[in-house]
Amino acid sequence: MVNPNIAPPPPNYDLKVQTLIIGAGAAGMVAALSAHESGQDVLVIEADSTPAGSTALSAGLIPAAGTQFQTRANITDTPTLFAADIQAKAKGENDSDLVSIMAQTAGLVIEWLTKTHGLPFSVITDFDYPGHSRRRMHGLPTRSGRELIDALRSRIDALEIPLICNRRATTLFTQNGEITGAQLQLPDGTLETVACDRLILACNGFGGNRAMVSQHMPNIDRAIWFGHDGNRGEAVTWGAALGAKTTHLGAYQGHGNVAHPHGILITWATITQGGVQVNLNGDRFWNESLGYSEAARAVLAQPGGTAWVLFDSRIASIARQFEDFKNAEKQGAVLTTQTIADLATATGLPKTNLSKTLSNIPQSGPDAFGRDWQTPPLAPPVHAVKVTGALFHTQGGLEVDPATAAVKRTNGVMFETFFATGGAACGVSGSGDSGYLSGNGLLAAVTLGYIAGRGNG
Known part of the structure; x- marks a missing residue:
C-alpha cells in the first residue's frame, strides 16, 4: 500500500467533479444518492473490485425511530427516546448535538x-436488542x-451515478488549507488525478490496521478482525496531516458471538431470547444482556479465548430470519442434541458443570450476574x-x-x-x-452520508 499523503495540487487534473x-460502502453510496438528488455532479471511487466494505459483513440493520414500519407494528417511538438510549449506553460521553441529529x-x-429508492425495509418485531427501549x-x-x-449499488447504477472500482486514493491535494x-x-x-469542489471521506475506520489498533485499543488487538481489510486508517492519517480534530479513537464495536472456526456471525437474538454463553468449563462468566460489543472482551478473556452459546429450537426459529x-x-x-448430557458430549463440556449451570438459570428475575430473566x-x-x-x-474518527458533516x-x-x-x-459509541x-x-x-451528500443542495 502507498501511504496516504497530502500534497499541493498538480498543474492539471485528469478529471473535474x-x-x-x-x-x-453504505456511507459512500448513501452520500452519492443524496448528492445526486441535490443536483451535484458526483463521482464515487472504490478501492476494491466491487463495493462491499464492512457493511457487507454486517446484518445490515439500521436503527430508526418514528418510522412508518414501527407505526404499522404498533411500536411507539420518538427520536428523543432514541437519543436518550444512545447516550445512556455511552454513559453520556457522546456529543449531544451529534446524537440528536x-x-x-x-x-x-x-x-x-x-419511498424514493425502493429498498424494502421492515422493522424487526420478534426480539429486542440490548440498550434499545423500543424495537x-x-x-x-x-x-x-x-x-x-x-440494493444501494443497484440504485447507483440505475441513476447512472459514476462509481469506479479498483481505484485507491493515495494523496489528497490541498491549497490554502482546503481540499x-x-x-x-x-x-x-x-495514477489519475481528480479535482473536486467537495471531498467526502467514506473509507471507514482503521480496524484493518493492526498497528493503529494496538496503539488506540490494545485490549482488543488480539481479537479476530471481522471487518473489511480495506479499513486501513487513511481518514485518520489524512486528518492528522491536515490539522483535523479526532475524537474517541479508542472506541470500537466488538462482537462476542462469531462462530469459531467458521467465522460466521451468530445473531445476538440467540442471547436476548434466552440463550447463554458458557466457557470451556461449562460455566457462565458474565451478564450477557449487557451487549454483544462488550461480549468480545468477555469471551476472549476465557480459556482458549472461546465460549459456547447455548439456545433452543424456539430461539433458533427466530435466528433463522438472518x-x-x-x-x-x-x-x-x-x-x-436432545439432552444436556448429549450436548456435553457433542461440545466436550463437563457434563456436571454444564447441567448445574443450566439448572441455575432462574425462571424469572435477576440472576447472580445481574441479568434479568423474562424469557421461557x-x-x-x-x-x-x-x-x-x-x-x-x-x-x-474525524470530528464533524x-x-x-x-x-x-x-x-x-x-x-x-x-x-x-461512517467509520x-x-x-x-x-x-x-x-x-x-x-x-x-x-x-x-446512513445519517452522516445523507447529510454530507446534500451539502448546500
Whole structure:
C-alpha cells in the first residue's frame, strides 16, 4: 500500500467533479444518492473490485425511530427516546448535538430509501436488542448487509451515478488549507488525478490496521478482525496531516458471538431470547444482556479465548430470519442434541458443570450476574455454537459538524471542502466498546452520508 499523503495540487487534473466520494460502502453510496438528488455532479471511487466494505459483513440493520414500519407494528417511538438510549449506553460521553441529529435523521433516511429508492425495509418485531427501549432495528428481507450493499449499488447504477472500482486514493491535494482533489492509484500502479469542489471521506475506520489498533485499543488487538481489510486508517492519517480534530479513537464495536472456526456471525437474538454463553468449563462468566460489543472482551478473556452459546429450537426459529445464521447451520457450526448430557458430549463440556449451570438459570428475575430473566427456560432440543470475540469496526474518527458533516479542525473551525461519514467520522459509541448501541455503525453511515451528500443542495 502507498501511504496516504497530502500534497499541493498538480498543474492539471485528469478529471473535474463537484463532489468526490472515497469509499463505496453504505456511507459512500448513501452520500452519492443524496448528492445526486441535490443536483451535484458526483463521482464515487472504490478501492476494491466491487463495493462491499464492512457493511457487507454486517446484518445490515439500521436503527430508526418514528418510522412508518414501527407505526404499522404498533411500536411507539420518538427520536428523543432514541437519543436518550444512545447516550445512556455511552454513559453520556457522546456529543449531544451529534446524537440528536443522528436520531432525528435516521427515520427520514429509512423513509427516503424506501419511498424514493425502493429498498424494502421492515422493522424487526420478534426480539429486542440490548440498550434499545423500543424495537427500532430496520433491515432488508434477508437481514444481510450484503443485500443492503447490492440494493444501494443497484440504485447507483440505475441513476447512472459514476462509481469506479479498483481505484485507491493515495494523496489528497490541498491549497490554502482546503481540499482541491485527490490522486488515485490503479491496480497496475498508474495514477489519475481528480479535482473536486467537495471531498467526502467514506473509507471507514482503521480496524484493518493492526498497528493503529494496538496503539488506540490494545485490549482488543488480539481479537479476530471481522471487518473489511480495506479499513486501513487513511481518514485518520489524512486528518492528522491536515490539522483535523479526532475524537474517541479508542472506541470500537466488538462482537462476542462469531462462530469459531467458521467465522460466521451468530445473531445476538440467540442471547436476548434466552440463550447463554458458557466457557470451556461449562460455566457462565458474565451478564450477557449487557451487549454483544462488550461480549468480545468477555469471551476472549476465557480459556482458549472461546465460549459456547447455548439456545433452543424456539430461539433458533427466530435466528433463522438472518442469512448468516442459516449459513452457519449449513456449514455445521450449529450443533443440535436432545439432552444436556448429549450436548456435553457433542461440545466436550463437563457434563456436571454444564447441567448445574443450566439448572441455575432462574425462571424469572435477576440472576447472580445481574441479568434479568423474562424469557421461557431452554427446552430440548438444545443447540450450541462455539464462538470467539471479534473486532468489527472502529467507532472513533474525524470530528464533524453534526449539521453538515464537515470535518472540524483542531482550532474548532470547519473545513469548507472536507467532509466525513461512517467509520471515517467519530460516531456515537462513547470512548470504548461498552458504549456501542446496536446499529450505531450503520446509523452513522446512513445519517452522516445523507447529510454530507446534500451539502448546500
